[in-house]
Amino acid sequence: xxxxxxxxxxxxxxxxxxxxxxxxxxxxxxxxxxxxxxxxxxxxxxxxxxxxxxxxxxxxxxxxxxxxxxxxxxxxxxxxxxxxxxxxxxxxxxxxxxxxxxxxxxxxxxxxxxxxxxxxxxxxxxxxxxxxxxxxxxxxxxx
Amino acid sequence: xxxxxxxxxxxxxxxxxxxxxxxxxxxxxxxxxxxxxxxxxxxxxxxxxxxxxxxxxxxxxxxxxxxxxxxxxxxxxxxxxxxxxxxxxxxxxxxxxxxxxxxxxxxxxxxxxxxxxxxxxxxxxxxxxxxxxxxxxxxxxxx
DNA sequence: TACCAAATTGTAATAATTACAAAATAGGAT
DNA sequence: ATCCTATTTTGTAATTATTACAATTTGGTA
Ligand SMILES: [Mn+2]
Ligand SMILES: [Mn+2]
Ligand SMILES: [Zn+2]
Ligand SMILES: [Zn+2]
Numbered sequence: 001x002x003x004x005x006x007x008x009x010x011x012x013x014x015x016x017x018x019x020x021x022x023x024x025x026x027x028x029x030x031x032x033x034x035x036x037x038x039x040x041x042x043x044x045x046x047x048x049x050x051x052x053x054x055x056x057x058x059x060x061x062x063x064x065x066x067x068x069x070x071x072x073x074x075x076x077x078x079x080x081x082x083x084x085x086x087x088x089x090x091x092x093x094x095x096x097x098x099x100x101x102x103x104x105x106x107x108x109x110x111x112x113x114x115x116x117x118x119x120x121x122x123x124x125x126x127x128x129x130x131x132x133x134x135x136x137x138x139x140x141x142x143x
Numbered sequence: 144x145x146x147x148x149x150x151x152x153x154x155x156x157x158x159x160x161x162x163x164x165x166x167x168x169x170x171x172x173x174x175x176x177x178x179x180x181x182x183x184x185x186x187x188x189x190x191x192x193x194x195x196x197x198x199x200x201x202x203x204x205x206x207x208x209x210x211x212x213x214x215x216x217x218x219x220x221x222x223x224x225x226x227x228x229x230x231x232x233x234x235x236x237x238x239x240x241x242x243x244x245x246x247x248x249x250x251x252x253x254x255x256x257x258x259x260x261x262x263x264x265x266x267x268x269x270x271x272x273x274x275x276x277x278x279x280x281x282x283x284x285x286x
Numbered sequence: 287t288a289c290c291a292a293a294t295t296g297t298a299a300t301a302a303t304t305a306c307a308a309a310a311t312a313g314g315a316t
Numbered sequence: 317a318t319c320c321t322a323t324t325t326t327g328t329a330a331t332t333a334t335t336a337c338a339a340t341t342t343g344g345t346a
Contacts, residue, residue, distance in 0.1 A: 199333095220334090304330080
């Protein structure tokens, strides 16, 4: 059940703890780019002793080890992503969803730019998602 | 002195007020992508009656009118930019500077992506800036 | 010049994150 | 298997950015 997450932590020489395993599993099973509160309140149900601070701490160490990445697209809170390769993100200003955008981008894997050493690249799009546009138009397809 | 900012506001049918003019001037003269606190504390010196809330409100209406844009690169606070064309940004994790990056990007002026309507595109790079790398190496040029 | 919708101001409330110290525990040594 | 200790977890308090709100002021217009 948790073997792959145990391995992931061991491979990075990070201590294997329940909160870390649970957080990894949650992110692996919810590709919705959740915020800390969403992760915390969801895990809290099955693990009542979990502390919010632990979620912050755990995500921080996972981030340092590049197992997860944080997304600053919303501007008010960090969103987390268990990363599967470089990709861009879209934030819907109507429903709040954050969606993965997989498009070619020559700057995505850049390691140096203008003489600066680049460790991280983030590409953000914001607007109204396909789904919200449909709703807006009342689902009409003709007329 | 303030004519161009007056015109800018009038062109957008926004009321011309002192705080708005001062904020525009400040952003025009400081391309450092300041946060609200920096704008507020700087303007407060010459305009003691200025309220922090007014800075928030003013930036909000300027943003709605696309006169300024907010940058979410830091993750902890919004940074503001009086925009001169689309460009990317670089955040130095050492000195905190946010620098303009002008590189070609096929996605920068995208208006639709994956069926989603795109209103805004942000490209962020994070790492260590050229300057901080020099300092790190102790300015040595030989040996 | 008088009016009023909109803007400004100050303060209080909220939300996200960080600081910190005490208790618990993972993993290596015995 | 037990012990040891550095690391982690936990709970609470503090901090920081932002928003809510009501009273006051003011820009633009008649
Ligand atoms: Mn993603
Ligand atoms: Mn800029
Ligand atoms: Zn949507
Ligand atoms: Zn720097």
